[in-house]
Amino acid sequence: MNLSPHFYQKRWLIFFLVFVFVGLNTLLAQEAKFEMGHKMTLLVIQLAIIVIAARFIGLLFSQLLHQPRVLGELVAGMVIGPYALGAISLPFLNGPLFPKGPGFLPVSPELYGLAVVASIVLLFMSGLETDLPTFLRFSVVGSVVGLGGVVLSFFLGTLIAVLLLPGVNSFLSPAALFLGALSTATSVGITARILNERRKMSSPEGVTILAGAVLDDVLGIVILAIVVGISRVQIGGSEVEWGHIGTIALKAFGFWVIATALGILSANRLTRGLKRLRSQDAIAGVALGLALFVAGLAEVAGLAMIIGAYIMGLSLSQTDIASELRNRIHGVYNFLVPVFFCVMGMMVNFAAMKRILVFGVIYALLAIIGKVVGCGLPAYLMGFNWRGAFRVGAGMLPRGEVTLIIAGVGLSAGAIGSDLFGVAIVTLLIASLIAPSLLVKSFEGGSGLRKETLLKKEEAGCRIKLEFPSFHIASFIRNRIIEAFENEEFFVHRLNIDGMIYHIKKEDVFITLHQKEGMIELSASEDNRALVSLIVMEEILALKDLFEAVQKVKKPEMVCEELASGLLSDEEEKFN
Template sequence: MAFLGTLCLILVLTTLAGNFANRLGVPAVIGELVIGILIGPAMLDWVQLNSLVNLFADIGVVILMFLGGLESNLELLMKYLRPAIVVATLGVVFPITVMGLASWWWGFNALEALFIGVIFSATSVSISVAVLKEYHALSTREGATILGAAVADDIMGVVLLSLMISLLASQGIKAAGSQPNLAVVLIEQIAFFGGTYILVKWVAPYLMHLSERLVMASSVTIMSMVICLGMAWLADIVGLSGAIGAFFAGIAVAHTPYRAVLADHVEPLGNAIFIPVFFVSVGLNMTLDHMAENMGIIVGLTVLACLTKLVGCGLGARLCGFSWTSSSVIGTGMIARGEMGLITAQIGHQAGLLGDANYSAMILVIVLATIIAPLLLKQALKHMPKTTAASAVE
């Protein structure tokens, strides 16, 4: 029952922080992230990242991405599929190359430097989705490109992580968990996306229509959550982020007549409990262990973590014909790091590739980049034309 007190504290503080952030003209998510740092191990140490907090945070990111899918336009996503792949590719190449070389220059050996590059090649678009929703920019060509690039980035992240574990094994370093078979992983993911097409086209409309005929309160909302959680679970099984599965579940349900009703029902549920816990959990990851001795590396890698995604993804967007303003929005929308980076860092730590001091530094850089990302995205969005309609790339 002690968790109920923790949950109450999180909800009170995030509500106050979100209100204060909005009054300052800052995205509300920043206030919620800062609360996580304030009440977590980094400062007051009132709340620890335990299994219950992790569980609520996982549900929060799933609901957040489901809502993102509900507000997305599938035709727009398909239209900007090529730019999304280009953006994701350069957004992976730049961090691996630049941050890998910088880490090697700072004294890490070649394998450690490559591993650090892989850690920061991943993107967590969940934070960006919250900001894009807040500023009504999710259903734009920039929002569609960011979401599409996030899907491609997640697939590349799984492949890179599999290759990295194989490389560790070849060097005689035992990584955490069983070594995945890359061919099997790719086949499973292809099957997942094939199943997603079937879900969007036939299964979701049938299930939602069926739910309306059930004599049960909130049956339509319950069915939508069954689809959401089921897709998140399947995505996790094939090695993708559960958030990606929830996002496609949102797209599937959005192509039914119940889109508006579900947005009204699911969004209060997420924002009232689970989504604030997710944002707080990011801050709870931060600790100040070994911070003083690694200050130079932390500052340097944080700057590079932001610049490599901004420049790499922004350049990819520019090469595909987006304006400089749109390219900056896409670049900043891809800066935030998340679960894939944390998982990769943890594997390196458990394998002995990253010592305690370096592991703490990597986690701190991931959290700092995630906090900086919404601020940069908001500034980029300020320069966007005041429109919610998607326009063609010139």
């Protein structure tokens, strides 16, 4: 068969094309493999530097400067980030350690992804630690105070953006909304630490702050959902109508209310299911997995992931496995959360902030005024005197994780630039640095109450006090009592604060055990008096048995002599 030269030309062309295609493909695959390998290497080295720097600077802040560790972690991020030391090119990496990422974020998507996972763990833990009964008990006064702070802070935040920021001329512009939302959330961690140190946690001011802060966080998260919704529409180029805002708000609030109600209602059933796993580690693992899943669902529903994580934590917070979950997740939390704060610190662009320095100062000032006045005034109206109202306002000042998450979401969505992000972080730092000294000073002086108010002192319940002749005997009995509760399938959790305070929990039973030197005190509701009394009684009876049994064995001196004899005998004597 004769084939034309044209055909041979064509065949050669096809052969050439196939060769080029296969060659290029192999080359690209190798390139991609190399690219992927390089990215992962960079990520691992970045993580190593972040973990070490966050630990060191965090410790420096907490131990030398006596400031919260999170502030140190944020500063660590600022120092090693892409706008500072991280921008220096390193020869073995063929570039800087923290190269600027694509899009609005100054860090790589991989690193930001890790920070997002950390924020989910953080908010899941916040939800687990939420003291829902205290919030509900003081919900009236707490809600009024929290709401006052949120409304005024949000209003002042958006107002200053509209008045002073170029290009922002509407209260509904994404930048204004984000600056408003950033002012709302309160971080109760710093305040709780100070209140605890000063033994003011259960004072009227203390419980009002705690209840108000819970509402603040919830409102902050819901506001974030609404702001994200509106911003997405605006950044997409569409006009936002009031009806649309209503829909977004309703959706966010609806999701929040329904998911929380469902979560709390099904928590006990879920807990029973989890307990079937018969392994505390497995329970914690599955619970964390569920938190990630619900976080994902919230994002699918058009809300922020942290809402889902917080709801999951809040739902499980009142179950008897909550303290065990907190214990088990603590390791993951301790590793990931400093990464989150450090990555957030990395996003602060000092050069960009210079442009809006005046704005930043006014914004920080108003953010502080917004909280002190916004929370203090309703507190005054609810029956505190000016001193008490100032205490409440100062206690609501610190900003924390929710503020950072809102800022991070705003930055990644392009609603705020790196300059405004920097302003938000610096405001957070200033507010958190001022709050402790202000709060300590405010608690000097007398009562913060003006008159008999809605605030009622916490119910005393029952208190059982046991005095023992020494710390060691008291510790022995304490361990026996704890073991007895564990045998009754109670969950016992030692609080991570100084002193020996234990929370003992099962379903709706909640008991606190506190040991101070030779004294053990158990507190519970009046309903659980019989349970506490009977358990303690049985343990004391068992102890009596134990002492009697020891006396029957041998004289302790004789046992000791037997144990001590022969300790210094040499080898030969032993063999002889």
